[in-house]
Amino acid sequence: MTRSTVSGAAAASRSRRSRALGRLIFLGPGLTYLIVLLLIPLALVLSYTLFRRGRFGGVVYEATGENFTRLFDPLYLDVILSSLRLATIATVIALLVGYPTAYLIAMLPRKWKTVALVAIVLPFWTNFLVRIYAWIVLLSGPGLVNSTLGELGLGPFEFLYNQGTIVTGLVYSYLPLMVLPLYAAIEKLDPQLREASANLGARPARTFVSVTLPLTLPGVVTGCLFVFVPSFGNFIIPELLGGGRSIMVGNLIRDQFLKARDWPFGSTLALALIAVLIVLLLLQAWSARRA
Amino acid sequence: MLQITGVSRRFGDVTALADVSLEIRQGEFFALLGPSGCGKTTLLRILAGFESPDSGAVTLDGEDLLGRPAHRRPVNLMFQSYALFPHMTVAKNVAYGLEREKLPKAEVRSRVAEVLEKVGLTSMAGRRPQQLSGGQRQRVALARAIVKRPRLLLLDEPLSALDKKVRAEMQLELKRLQHEVGITFVVVTHDQEEAMSLADRIAVFSAGQVEQVDAPVALYERPRTPFVAGFVGANNLFSGRACSVGLAADGLGVLPGSSDLPDGTPALLAVRPERLRLDGGQNGEGVLKGEVADVSFYGGVSHVSVTVPGRAEPVLAATQGATPIRAGARVSLSWAAGDGVLVPQ
Amino acid sequence: MRRPRLLYVPFWATYLFLYAPIAVLVFMSFNSGDSPYSFEGFSLKWYGELAGNAEIRHGLVNTLVVALGSTILATVLGTLLAVGMARHSRSKLLDAVSVLPAVLPDLVLAIGLLVFYGMIKMTLGLHSVLLAHTVFGMAFVAAVVRTRLTHADTSLEEASRDLGAGPVTTFLRITLPQLTPGIAAGALLAFTLSVDEFVIAFFTAAPTEPTLPIVIYSMVRFGVTPEINALATLLLAVSFTVVIVAQRMTRLTESLS
Numbered sequence: 001m002t003r004s005t006v007s008g009a010a011a012a013s014r015s016r017r018s019r020a021l022g023r024l025i026f027l028g029p030g031l032t033y034l035i036v037l038l039l040i041p042l043a044l045v046l047s048y049t050l051f052r053r054g055r056f057g058g059v060v061y062e063a064t065g066e067n068f069t070r071l072f073d074p075l076y077l078d079v080i081l082s083s084l085r086l087a088t089i090a091t092v093i094a095l096l097v098g099y100p101t102a103y104l105i106a107m108l109p110r111k112w113k114t115v116a117l118v119a120i121v122l123p124f125w126t127n128f129l130v131r132i133y134a135w136i137v138l139l140s141g142p143g144l145v146n147s148t149l150g151e152l153g154l155g156p157f158e159f160l161y162n163q164g165t166i167v168t169g170l171v172y173s174y175l176p177l178m179v180l181p182l183y184a185a186i187e188k189l190d191p192q193l194r195e196a197s198a199n200l201g202a203r204p205a206r207t208f209v210s211v212t213l214p215l216t217l218p219g220v221v222t223g224c225l226f227v228f229v230p231s232f233g234n235f236i237i238p239e240l241l242g243g244g245r246s247i248m249v250g251n252l253i254r255d256q257f258l259k260a261r262d263w264p265f266g267s268t269l270a271l272a273l274i275a276v277l278i279v280l281l282l283l284q285a286w287s288a289r290r291a
Numbered sequence: 292m293l294q295i296t297g298v299s300r301r302f303g304d305v306t307a308l309a310d311v312s313l314e315i316r317q318g319e320f321f322a323l324l325g326p327s328g329c330g331k332t333t334l335l336r337i338l339a340g341f342e343s344p345d346s347g348a349v350t351l352d353g354e355d356l357l358g359r360p361a362h363r364r365p366v367n368l369m370f371q372s373y374a375l376f377p378h379m380t381v382a383k384n385v386a387y388g389l390e391r392e393k394l395p396k397a398e399v400r401s402r403v404a405e406v407l408e409k410v411g412l413t414s415m416a417g418r419r420p421q422q423l424s425g426g427q428r429q430r431v432a433l434a435r436a437i438v439k440r441p442r443l444l445l446l447d448e449p450l451s452a453l454d455k456k457v458r459a460e461m462q463l464e465l466k467r468l469q470h471e472v473g474i475t476f477v478v479v480t481h482d483q484e485e486a487m488s489l490a491d492r493i494a495v496f497s498a499g500q501v502e503q504v505d506a507p508v509a510l511y512e513r514p515r516t517p518f519v520a521g522f523v524g525a526n527n528l529f530s531g532r533a534c535s536v537g538l539a540a541d542g543l544g545v546l547p548g549s550s551d552l553p554d555g556t557p558a559l560l561a562v563r564p565e566r567l568r569l570d571g572g573q574n575g576e577g578v579l580k581g582e583v584a585d586v587s588f589y590g591g592v593s594h595v596s597v598t599v600p601g602r603a604e605p606v607l608a609a610t611q612g613a614t615p616i617r618a619g620a621r622v623s624l625s626w627a628a629g630d631g632v633l634v635p636q
Numbered sequence: 637m638r639r640p641r642l643l644y645v646p647f648w649a650t651y652l653f654l655y656a657p658i659a660v661l662v663f664m665s666f667n668s669g670d671s672p673y674s675f676e677g678f679s680l681k682w683y684g685e686l687a688g689n690a691e692i693r694h695g696l697v698n699t700l701v702v703a704l705g706s707t708i709l710a711t712v713l714g715t716l717l718a719v720g721m722a723r724h725s726r727s728k729l730l731d732a733v734s735v736l737p738a739v740l741p742d743l744v745l746a747i748g749l750l751v752f753y754g755m756i757k758m759t760l761g762l763h764s765v766l767l768a769h770t771v772f773g774m775a776f777v778a779a780v781v782r783t784r785l786t787h788a789d790t791s792l793e794e795a796s797r798d799l800g801a802g803p804v805t806t807f808l809r810i811t812l813p814q815l816t817p818g819i820a821a822g823a824l825l826a827f828t829l830s831v832d833e834f835v836i837a838f839f840t841a842a843p844t845e846p847t848l849p850i851v852i853y854s855m856v857r858f859g860v861t862p863e864i865n866a867l868a869t870l871l872l873a874v875s876f877t878v879v880i881v882a883q884r885m886t887r888l889t890e891s892l893s
Contacts, residue, residue: 019724022803026720027730030713030774034733037771041748044755058754097653100646118883123654126875127832129852130868134657136856137664137865144660147674175654195341196374198361200388200439204640210387214378233741236834240856250743257747257839267751270744277741 048267059263067268080272083248086163087231090170094178094227102182124176132169132240139165161243169237177226185219221287225280233273249273292317292475293443298347300333307333309499320469320476322486325496331479335445339368351442367441371448373432375420381431382416388439406438426457437472446478450485462488483523495519513632520561520634527606529560533633542601546578548631557636566630567608569595570623571616577623583616597622658872665865682866692867695851698762702847703830706769711823714777719811722785737775746839753840760842768840769833773826780825784818824882
């Protein structure tokens with residue numbers, strides 16, 4: 001009796017030790033890597049928001065709140081607001097184009113469904129810069145659209161380097177990220193629910209508003225997030241298609257780090273960027289819980 | 292009341308419905324019975340408006356039904372999966388159809404309350420479908436369909452998702468409700484017991500065609516096609532040719548039966564297991580003799596399977612209560628001529 | 637239910653929108669003229685120019701070194717992490733940290749690493765990009781392997797333990813083989829993402845060791861040349877092939893398992 005208890009305790013301690021060993025072996029390396037190359041860098045960025053810039057770049061460890069007050073300088077506030085606006089417009093357009101597309105894909109016969117989905121994803125797997133470059137070829141002064149219009153006796157127009165082109169570039173780049181979650185949500189929806197709605201006397205439009213849309217709302221929210229997040233922090237599209245001025249907060253951050261050498265203020269802008277995204281993520285979690 | 296005339300529907304190479312004609316009467320509880328893939332669900336979906344036939348006509352009280360879109364038909368469907376809207380409460384689900392009719396709010400509320408009362412779910416009005424049991428969900432689905440007071444209520448496998456005990460309850464409930472509301476019910480099912488216990492009349496489907504339309508008792512006692520004889524209830528089937536006293540069975544001699552078929556017609560003789568008489572010993576003057584292969588007791592009824600020389604499948608006999616007969620016993624089997632039904636093959 | 641006709645308009649518009657620019661790019665890459673805009677005749681001349689471009693070759697080699705190195709590192713670390721999270725931990729915080737690199741805006745990770753490298757006074761080069769790419773590569777590998785693990789049958793591992801195998805043997809002989817398709821998919825993902833990645837590389841690479849996307853970026857920024865058309869076409873061809881092969885392979889493994 002006593003012996004079995006003792007050996008039971010020994011076994012328990014052995015299994016405890018083996019569990020700890022398992023944790024060390026499996027979790028140790030990855031966790032260490034993430035702490036050193038993710039969490040510490042992020043903590044650094046976070047801490048820089050509280051310090052003053054050095055005269056030749058770098059940081060002077062002297063606490064200040066001025067980075068945050070500078071955020072509300074109209075010069076910067078305008079940029080943040082216009083980034084919000086452009087990203088929002090791009091998201092809304094992507095949703096309006098993406099929803100009907102995803103809806104139709106979900107209704108296609110099985111074989112065509114796969115083809116249509118792969119065709120949506122394919123451009124996304126091609127180099128991002130190449131896809132942006134393609135728009136420059138299309139839209140620039142002597143570009144294809146203008147030369148075609150020229151044949152018709154129109155133009156030439158300046159298509160590039162305005163906010164419309166930026167939005168076009170954002171929608172083009174992230175549309176697949178809108179379609180995929182929408183498709184997943186619509187596909188998951190039991191078609192019998194739509195039939196039930198029709199059977200109870202609802203017209204197709206009413207069925208969409210009362211049944212389809214509310215039940216696919218989590219997909220809508222996810223899709224919007226997937227488009228909004230990379231759009232909001234983007235600096236390549238505004239630079240290449242928007243003419244290189246600091247139009248969006250991404251350009252501003254890039255410039256603080258690589259040109260102005262004001263790392264503390266750049267970090268503060270990045271923090272503002274993250275703050276907006278956290279609010280959005282919380283919104284998404286809330287909508288997912290409601291569904 | 293509902294007139295289905297020559298309805299056909301093909302899906303690629305598959306014929307789901309081949310020239311189906313049926314008439315369903317006002318206030319009737321009608322069942323479409325058949326194995327899965329026989330076309331009965333396609334017919335249901337055509338009636339509801341989710342599917343259109345390649346040819347044929349459907350009229351309800353003389354009015355064409357096929358020309359109307361699904362949402363304008365006075366026909367409601369209780370889905371097999373119930374298809375309750377997961378984002379709406381029970382009350383909202385039930386009110387959904389009434390709201391589409393643009394009825395005044397007060398009337399919607401009173402009719403919803405009334406129908407929830409009728410199905411015994413008043414206390415659940417504020418719950419979501421996910422918070423209900425299977426039986427309760429079905430009541431909601433039923434309430435949602437009948438609250439519209441449709442001319443015709445379609446039920447797609449209404450009891451199949453329920454466990455045995457709830458099923459029996461729901462069966463009674465459905466019949467009671469149908470009496471109360473006086474709506475014509477058309478139920479689709481693959482379960483013959485369900486059809487038998489619920490329906491006033493049953494149409495048996497096979498491979499897209501109607502085999503027989505009859506009241507349950509007539510269907511059971513007088514099957515008119517080999518398919519019905521085999522599908523509805525357990526049956527011992529013997530094949531052969533009709534003769535004056537019954538059937539000249541292949542390899543078994545003459546078996547008693549009653550028919551009005553001309554002599555020599557290829558036919559099946561169907562005898563229900565419970566109509567077979569078993570006699571122990573060799574001396575009985577039974578029609579068939581054989582050896583008991585297996586005896587199983589189903590609480591109240593015993594099934595005895597008997598191997599008969601000259602026949603591949605065992606003959607099945609059912610007796611009331613426990614039986615003293617054991618496997619290996621020699622027995623003789625007999626039945627009255629009136630209990631053998633001849634079906635042309 | 638029927639497919640509403642009206643939906644075909646946005647449907648086809650979407651595909652036209654997605655593919656028209658790409659089609660134009662591919663078409664123009666076979667231009668014999670010097671203008672990237674007007675087509676003068678068919679030729680492969682720009683492909684020849686491209687082959688002779690030392691800068692692009694250098695960028696390509698750098699990209700492959702970074703992608704290969706970070707993929708190997710990310711696959712090992714990510715797989716271990718996935719198994720650790722699925723079998724040895726129930727920490728929600730750890731879950732959150734492990735997906736953080738995948739959801740964090742690339743720009744934020746890029747400046748974080750730039751600041752960090754600056755603080756520890758590490759000289760920038762290819763290694764700094766490689767280490768940086770491993771951060772998000774690992775997150776994607778861990779996520780893919782983990783979904784595979786949660787679907788995997790734990791009773792197989794229990795059966796192995798029951799038959800007398802220790803945890804290491806069980807991992808190597810039972811868990812790992814079950815995970816192979818997931819690991820392969822994760823590795824492919826990490827590789828593709830690394831090849832394509834621009835923002836983080838832009839911040840963490842030494843100016844003398846640009847990756848291919850950085851080379852493309854500077855070419856695009858300083859003017860349009862038909863050479864980029866040719867390069868773009870080749871990159872497209874590679875991506876398309878990889879995606880289609882991957883699609884086939886996953887379908888194959890799905891049908892096998």
